[in-house]
Amino acid sequence: MSSHFLLELDHVTKLFPIGGFFSREKMKAVDDVSFALTADKPEIFTIVGESGSGKSTLAKMILGNEKADRGSIRFDGTDVKAVRSRRDREAFMAKVQPVFQNPFEAFNPLTRIDEYLLATAHRFKGAKSRAEKEAIADVALQHVGLSMAEIKGRFSHELSGGQLQRIAVARALIPEPKLIVADEPVSMVDASLRMSIVNLFRDLRDALNVSIVYITHDLATAYYISDRVVIMRRGVVVESGDARDVLEHPKHAYSIALKNAVLPPNPREASAIIRLRQRNGKANEAYSGDGDRLAR
Numbered sequence: 033m034s035s036h037f038l039l040e041l042d043h044v045t046k047l048f049p050i051g052g053f054f055s056r057e058k059m060k061a062v063d064d065v066s067f068a069l070t071a072d073k074p075e076i077f078t079i080v081g082e083s084g085s086g087k088s089t090l091a092k093m094i095l096g097n098e099k100a101d102r103g104s105i106r107f108d109g110t111d112v113k114a115v116r117s118r119r120d121r122e123a124f125m126a127k128v129q130p131v132f133q134n135p136f137e138a139f140n141p142l143t144r145i146d147e148y149l150l151a152t153a154h155r156f157k158g159a160k161s162r163a164e165k166e167a168i169a170d171v172a173l174q175h176v177g178l179s180m181a182e183i184k185g186r187f188s189h190e191l192s193g194g195q196l197q198r199i200a201v202a203r204a205l206i207p208e209p210k211l212i213v214a215d216e217p218v219s220m221v222d223a224s225l226r227m228s229i230v231n232l233f234r235d236l237r238d239a240l241n242v243s244i245v246y247i248t249h250d251l252a253t254a255y256y257i258s259d260r261v262v263i264m265r266r267g268v269v270v271e272s273g274d275a276r277d278v279l280e281h282p283k284h285a286y287s288i289a290l291k292n293a294v295l296p297p298n299p300r301e302a303s304a305i306i307r308l309r310q311r312n313g314k315a316n317e318a319y320s321g322d323g324d325r326l327a328r
């Protein structure tokens with residue numbers, strides 16, 4: 033019985049074809065991943081890994097945009113594969129909202145920013161009059177430290193990346209979701225604003241009881257806001273647990289390398305890591321022992 037889980041991934045695997053049109057070979061982008069978020073208490077659950085480790089594929093499967101080849105993903109007790117009709121899909125999307133990496137791509141430069149929020153208020157909250165839509169949008173904006181008065185009539189190029197990402201979060205809040213899946217939400221945001229955006233997730237967890245799946249390659253922000261983490265390498269979860277335990281005392285060679293690559297203990301070690309990266313192309317390839325990625 034799994035109804036006490038908000039989100040439950042059970043041995044999830046995703047395969048992608050490799051080697052051209054006639055090849056039958058497939059690689060495991062996500063390989064036998066299991067974890068669960070309880071419905072009892074909201075949390076920030078972070079998926080950490082370098083580029084290509086399968087984080088975004090996992091996010092797409094949780095959002096129902098990619099289907100798992102093996103295993104199951106259940107949200108609020110329902111298999112996301114069973115969410116097929118338009119009506120079920122809308123209901124699912126109201127509960128599980130995405131925030132994407134690039135806020136500049138999320139908004140058409142020719143459309144006024146407030147129009148997105150008003151359209152979302154209409155679609156998910158059934159708001160009809162402009163005043164009603166604006167009131168809903170304003171409440172969501174207040175949660176991210178903005179207001180309708182500040183953004184009304186403005187276009188995306190008139191706002192900073194940080195402001196746009198806050199507006200993207202506000203839009204995600206309008207349907208009153210239970211879960212936000214944020215895929216690298218601060219990597220395109222100015223470094224000086226990153227912490228304020230990730231802090232926002234913490235505030236939302238506490239104020240609105242929303243759980244966050246936070247996907248990042250950045251251990252610093254992961255350490256700062258996560259309740260629990262999983263560390264992924266080449267599709268596989270190599271380590272998981274309480275965020276402080278895992279990030280302060282990583283056990284797997286890859287987690288240790290990832291931590292050292294972000295926070296080099298001393299300059300000599302940092303240079304060694306850089307040399308290793310240069311020699312191998314990627315830090316990933318410097319650590320073997322997790323098997324290959326070909327599907328069998």
Ligand SMILES: Nc1ncnc2c1ncn2[C@@H]1O[C@H](COP(=O)(O)OP(=O)(O)OP(=O)(O)O)[C@@H](O)[C@H]1O
Binds near residue numbers: 088089
């Ligand atoms: N649609 C696709 N078709 C084929 N291969 C894919 C597809 N999407 C992802 N992959 C491959 O699956 C692997 C995992 O990719 P994914 O984007 O999930 O990783 P990631 O950890 O999110 O990395 P990044 O941060 O660079 O996006 C990569 O080797 C990628 O090339």
